[in-house]
């Protein structure tokens with residue numbers, strides 16, 4: 125077991141652990157860290173882009189639970205060298221995301237540190253939460269959008285090559301309205317943050333199912349992390365309805381497998397705690 129899983133297992137055995145967020149009494153609580161040199165290097169993105177993405181990766185978890193983000197708690201560790209202009213750029217990024225998704229920042233903490241580290245808690249609302257545990261035998265398994273480019277762009281950044289400012293690595297694209305609209309047909313869902321193969325392993329574990337793939341999924345597609353696309357399962361009888369809604373919202377669907385008895389394990393390892 126890797127250190128991440130070991131730690132999570134030992135910190136709590138609560139039933140709330142294991143999803144993109146914890147559902148309690150109509151609200152979903154989720155948090156994600158966005159740390160310099162772990163999630164970004166300061167040379168790669170502007171401060172506004174960093175702050176914006178730190179919010180988006182958090183909002184992604186809420187959407188994957190079929191919840192509407194409402195409030196954010198924001199902890200920021202700021203390097204001493206940052207000027208007031210830098211701080212303004214950061215606030216612009218946070219505010220842009222809050223405006224786009226109608227979220228209020230209701231608190232947080234601000235400290236000084238060597239690096240820029242951001243931790244965000246999102247409180248969101250839902251009357252129909254979708255968990256990773258709900259996939260049923262026979263369900264179709266689907267992800268949205270196109271996978272692979274994010275990892276390629278990350279590789280470019282590590283080689284000091286330039287990438288487009290429209291890259292999903294800089295600005296992930298979320299599809300909340302599409303997902304809220306199809307939610308009543310969805311049995312299980314999560315977002316793709318670690319890469320399709322790793323996230324399928326999590327889905328398999330949570331729902332106690334395996335997958336029968338309709339076609340081979342290449343490594344390029346399967347190990348690209350930080351895509352923030354949606355991964356979900358649904359009963360075959362809802363396929364046409366979901367496809368129609370996807371068309372309306374201009375969302376690409378990739379129905380790539382069927383849920384079956386068994387389990388899915390990937391040989392690829394989580395990028396966290398590599399050694």
Ligand SMILES: Nc1ncnc2c1ncn2[C@@H]1O[C@H](COP(=O)(O)OP(=O)(O)O)[C@@H](O)[C@H]1O
Pocket residue numbers: 132135136140141142143144145317318326
């Ligand atoms: N330090 C922690 N304390 C308590 N719960 C944690 C901690 N880290 C992760 N978790 C929980 O463990 C589960 C898996 O977390 P994580 O790996 O970040 O999510 P994901 O599966 O989306 O990558 C989530 O439910 C998360 O809330």
Ligand SMILES: Cc1ncc(C[n+]2csc(CCOP(=O)(O)OP(=O)(O)O)c2C)c(N)n1
Pocket residue numbers: 156157160161162163164165278317318349350395
């Ligand atoms: C400097 C740097 N190194 C490596 C990566 C690649 N990377 C960082 S986090 C991550 C996956 C998802 O992050 P995580 O914090 O686990 O999100 P969660 O699954 O908890 O939502 C990847 C592929 C990066 N973005 N930046």
Ligand SMILES: [Mg+2]
Pocket residue numbers: 318
């Ligand atoms: Mg993780």
